[in-house]
Amino acid sequence: MIKNKTGKPAFAAGRYFKYAIGEIVLVVIGILIALSINNWNEKQKLIKNEKELITSLKKEITSAITELNNNLKLNEEYIETAEKLIQRLKGKDELYSAKDIYSGFDYSTVKFDSPVLDRIIATNSNILIEYNDQLADFRLLKKRYVNVSENQFYLDDFWNSKVTDFYISSGIWVETDDEDYQISLKELKLDGYSKKQFMALIKIKKGLHNFWKKRKTEAAEKSKEILNILNE
Numbered sequence: 001m002i003k004n005k006t007g008k009p010a011f012a013a014g015r016y017f018k019y020a021i022g023e024i025v026l027v028v029i030g031i032l033i034a035l036s037i038n039n040w041n042e043k044q045k046l047i048k049n050e051k052e053l054i055t056s057l058k059k060e061i062t063s064a065i066t067e068l069n070n071n072l073k074l075n076e077e078y079i080e081t082a083e084k085l086i087q088r089l090k091g092k093d094e095l096y097s098a099k100d101i102y103s104g105f106d107y108s109t110v111k112f113d114s115p116v117l118d119r120i121i122a123t124n125s126n127i128l129i130e131y132n133d134q135l136a137d138f139r140l141l142k143k144r145y146v147n148v149s150e151n152q153f154y155l156d157d158f159w160n161s162k163v164t165d166f167y168i169s170s171g172i173w174v175e176t177d178d179e180d181y182q183i184s185l186k187e188l189k190l191d192g193y194s195k196k197q198f199m200a201l202i203k204i205k206k207g208l209h210n211f212w213k214k215r216k217t218e219a220a221e222k223s224k225e226i227l228n229i230l231n232e
Contacts, residue, residue: 050129057116061227064112068220071110082206089199099180105163144219151212
């Protein structure tokens, strides 16, 4: 009877191969578990950072809403005064209050910063987890804020290029709330501003102001909308 001399080595090799495969599988499983735990930990860190970021964003938006609403109230009087001047200029009134003229051309500027919103947009949602779907809303809100600043620039430019020259030429200036005096259309005409030109200046200013008011209202409404989403 002939014995298979290679039986034991072959059997041992098979056992070793199975053992090696098992070891590899265990290592792979261990790596996958470690990666899973690491990914979970990283995600928890991102979620925590996002919560802190959203808390800061809510404070920033709340501040912007307050600033916009206060500014809208402050500027309403200036718009109303401009409209009253336009209506009077359509009539036969000759004398006008320097204080009313000054108020009709005046406006209160608005300024709000949005560093948190800017950071979120700049990272292109890389720091957002639960609020990633709101990225488009955040971008639109930033656009609303930019629109407010752009329209304020138009008012600033009009003031610097037209209204300042008008004040200097006509000598109109009111330093205190109690100060006031009468200006006649004849005086304005002598200074180079006809009734038609004076009305045109007031109308342009009112138009720019109303357009700016619309932009601020849009920004305030969008801010409230997003704040409600973040507070849900």
